[in-house]
Amino acid sequence: MAIKFTKYHGLGNDFILIDNRSSSLPVVTPEQAIKLCDRHFGIGADGVIFALPGENGTDYTMRIFNSDGSEPEMCGNGIRCLAGFLADLEGESRNQDSYRIHTLGGVMTPQLLADGQVKVDMGLPRLLASEIPTTLTPNEEKVISQPLEVAGETWHVTCVNMGNPHCITFVEDVAAIELETIGPKFEHHPAFPQRINTEFIQVVRRDYLKMRVWERGAGITLACGTGACASLVAGVLTGKCDRAATVELPGGPLQIEWSEIDQRVYMTGPAERVFTGKL
Template identity: 75%
Template sequence: MVIEFSKYHGLGNDFILIDNRHSAEPIVTPEQAIQICDRHFGIGGDGVIFALPGKEGTDYTMRIYNSDGSEPEMCGNGIRCLAKFIADLEGKSEVNKTYKIHTLAGVITPQMQANGYVKVDMGTPFLTAAEIPTTLSTAEDKVIAQPLEVAGKTWDVTCVSTGNPHCITFVENSDAIALEQIGTLFEHHPVFPQRINTEFIQVVKPDYMKMRVWERGAGITLACGTGACASVVAGVLNSKCDRFCTVELPGGCLQIEWSATNNRVYMTGAAQQVFQGKYSL
């Protein structure tokens, strides 16, 4: 089988986009997605994203397989790339054009901006232990600055779900974290029954933070949109940052707002096509 694809990235978080509008199910399997994402023997990417027909009144449906074949509920950088891919498929570049996209995390609404940027209404964050999910909890059933032992060290962690689960810890120097060693230990810690994405956050000033991330199912990536959103929520809950904050990731910056008016999180960042091609499975 030969599939046509487009390669996009959001701040270096890169994805293979497939036009799947003719079928309600992804046209490649998780095992094939692993092959496609291989950076030496495939196209290379952090995941494969499918643009499927909309359902339940939405314009499109998003499905995504990570580079390890697992399927996350949603992906922040990925949905910006998907919105740009859809606009390119439709041959439209309207500023302020919005799409209602059905995901496993609910309906997400990206809005096209000028200069290749996309603003995404990420919805309201989930804060209870059951919603994340994690077995860590407090009397209020929220995990805010709770101790967690990983690799012989106690970390204060805050857990937030922004459609998929995140564990955030604040550090003095994010660059000093041995992410390649410790990331997988967080991801597979027994207190996270569905595994976890982990963000290591350095607060530079109240409206600017630096972030490094270990993504569930993908490992070290240059950016994570849902993680940036979760990190700002965690920063506000811990009185470490403002509700509107720039988050610097290795691949670039995202603008994140946790609205005090409606409790919704908004993410704005770039999405860019890299190339198109055909791939033989």
């Protein structure tokens, strides 16, 4: 069976997009996704994203397999790429600039802007320990600046669920963090029973953060949209940053706002088509 695909990236966080609108189940298995994401023997990507029929009144459904075959609830850079992909699929028949997309992390609404950027309503951040989930505090308490022992060092972490779980810690210099060593230890720490994405954040100014990320199931990536959103929320909760800021990732900047009006988080950034193919 031949399957058409399109390669997209959001600030270097790259994905294989597949038109899966004719079926409610992904046409590629997790095992096949691992092979497709291999950068030497496959197409190469951080994950495979499927555009499926909408559920519960939404326009479309998004599912994603990470490069290790695991399935996250949501992906911020990925949903921007999906919005661009859907616009390509609809072509001249497209009559809308925003989509309501069902994900395992809730309904997300990306909007295609005139300048080519995509703005996504990422919804409300979830802050209780039971919503992460984590054992760092009692279930109905927030996890803000809690001590966590990792690799013989005490880190103060704040946890935020933005459709998927994040652990954020603020550091003096993100460039000095040995991500490939420390990242897996955070991801598989027993305090996080469903594993965790981890962001290391350097506050340059109250409206400008630098971020490096270890993603659950993907490892080191050039960008993480949900992580950027979670990091701004963590910065506000700890009094380190404003409610709107630029988050600089290795792949480039995202504009993040935690609205004081509706308490929802908004992410704006690029989604770029790289190439199309058939597998």
